[in-house]
Amino acid sequence: MIPVEHYIALSAILFTIGGVGFLVRRNVLVTLMSIEIMLNAVNVALVAFNRVRSDSHTGQVFAFFLIAAEAAEVAVGLAIVLSLFRVRRTVRSDEADLLKN
Amino acid sequence: MNPTELALGQAYFYVCGAFALAGALFTVTAKNPIRGAMGLLLMILAIAGLFLALHAQFLAAIQLIVYAGAIVVLFLFVIMLLGPSATPPHDHRGRIPRTVGGALFGAGGLLAMWLVVKAAPTHPMIAQAAGAAAAKGAEASKLLAGAPADFGSVDAFGRIIFTQALVPFELSSALLMVAIVGAVAVARGRSKSLAEEAREETPVAQAPAREMKPEAYP
Numbered sequence: 001m002i003p004v005e006h007y008i009a010l011s012a013i014l015f016t017i018g019g020v021g022f023l024v025r026r027n028v029l030v031t032l033m034s035i036e037i038m039l040n041a042v043n044v045a046l047v048a049f050n051r052v053r054s055d056s057h058t059g060q061v062f063a064f065f066l067i068a069a070e071a072a073e074v075a076v077g078l079a080i081v082l083s084l085f086r087v088r089r090t091v092r093s094d095e096a097d098l099l100k101n
Numbered sequence: 102m103n104p105t106e107l108a109l110g111q112a113y114f115y116v117c118g119a120f121a122l123a124g125a126l127f128t129v130t131a132k133n134p135i136r137g138a139m140g141l142l143l144m145i146l147a148i149a150g151l152f153l154a155l156h157a158q159f160l161a162a163i164q165l166i167v168y169a170g171a172i173v174v175l176f177l178f179v180i181m182l183l184g185p186s187a188t189p190p191h192d193h194r195g196r197i198p199r200t201v202g203g204a205l206f207g208a209g210g211l212l213a214m215w216l217v218v219k220a221a222p223t224h225p226m227i228a229q230a231a232g233a234a235a236a237k238g239a240e241a242s243k244l245l246a247g248a249p250a251d252f253g254s255v256d257a258f259g260r261i262i263f264t265q266a267l268v269p270f271e272l273s274s275a276l277l278m279v280a281i282v283g284a285v286a287v288a289r290g291r292s293k294s295l296a297e298e299a300r301e302e303t304p305v306a307q308a309p310a311r312e313m314k315p316e317a318y319p
Contacts, residue, residue: 002114002270005218007155012217014125014144016210021129024203029134029180033141037125037173040148043160051155052249057261060213062155064262068273072280073265074172078179079288085183092189096259 007048014041028084028091032077039070113154120147136186138176145169156253 018037025031043063050059084096124144131137145168152161180187251257262270 002111002154006114006118007151007314009214009218010151012210012214014121016207016214017122017125017129019210020203020207023206024199025129026199027134027187027189029176030129030131030137033128033134033137033176036168037128037144038139040144040168041156043164044151047152047157047160049153050157051248054156054252057195057253057258060160060253060258061261063157063160063267064163064258065266065269065273067163070276071167071171072276074175075280075284078175079284081179082288083180087305089186090189091183091187094195 004048004052007051008045011041011045011048014038014044026092026094028081028093028096031093032074032081035077036070036074039066042066110154114151117147117150117154119142121151132188132191134180135177138173141176142169142173145173145216156248158253159255159258160253 017032018033018041019035021034022031025034043066046059046063046066050057050063053059081091085091086100088095090096121144124140124142124147127140128137128144131140145164149161149164149169152158152164249257
């Protein structure tokens, strides 16, 4: 079987990829997808640690609630993207500067 | 467990992990958001496979239904609603600070990963679990061996959800309700009169939106 460190390493690499994407990309849609990648990485870590201590389901239940919160976050995030597009005709995060100056 | 099964389990993990990494990299680097969404889908499917290997059958099903069935489809809806504007033209402004920030974050993340993986075998929680596994007759290195038969099943999971985790479960329904109402309110936008008022107040909004050039905003 695979030791838990492998899962944690995979989770950390996925989280890093998502974080770099969040910081580097300016397309708001890709930014939201990067957030998805990061939260999925967290889910992998939670489920893997729960597998080590298989006397309770705490990690899996936590991952379950994370998935619910993430669905809500995506719905609101995409609504904000549509709203931004209606105001500025763009999906680039650096052109969303109505509060600047 | 015989050697063939062990090798198959390891190969399964590495294949799923490779697909997850490839999907994530594809999502982050894709020029076209539709391809990004496809990369996200690949990563989600691979992670559902990993959940199966981790005895989280119920979570694997939820992952497929919620992510692949709802979230990716929602992304695709929005991308197609935006049309060609979803892929804005490339420009190089602010490229260096972004690259430096991304590189610093990446280095920090990989350093944290190395520290955690180095420290993991000596951590009390993992060492204790390894001891318990060893007491059961499993080898200490095979930390993931030995779990109750119903671990992660819908039966066991549902029992937890509706007893210990009942309050957060009900609260999450309130969260989803608020998210639906908020998404409708935000995406519907302001009423006509309010939008016209705002256009009169801010001269920026008067310019034809599609012809806005970045240079127009100092």
